[in-house]
Amino acid sequence: MTTxxxxxxxxxxxxxxxxxxxxxxxxxxxxxxxxxxxxxSCLLPGPQVLIYIALWLIMxxxxx
Numbered sequence: 272m273t274t275x276x277x278x279x280x281x282x283x284x285x286x287x288x289x290x291x292x293x294x295x296x297x298x299x300x301x302x303x304x305x306x307x308x309x310x311x312s313c314l315l316p317g318p319q320v321l322i323y324i325a326l327w328l329i330m331x332x333x334x335x
Contacts, residue, residue: 279333288327 278297280289291309295302312319 279331280327281333288323289332290323290326290330293330293333294326 276297276299278293280293281296282289284292284302286292286306291305292302294300295305309319309323
């Protein structure tokens with residue numbers, strides 16, 4: 272039997288909106304590593320902050 276992980280923002284382990292924690296939980300990574308990767312990616316040119324905001328609006332809140 273396989274466990275399916277959904278992409279949702281958890282109530283616990285949030286820093287700002289829970290996007291990085293939700294992505295980390297979905298792929299089995301540590302939330303702090305995802306946060307670090309996001310901050311480092313912001314040093315590069317690109318729409319990282321806009322993607323974060325879009326994920327914040329799109330990802331459902333888990334509500335536990």
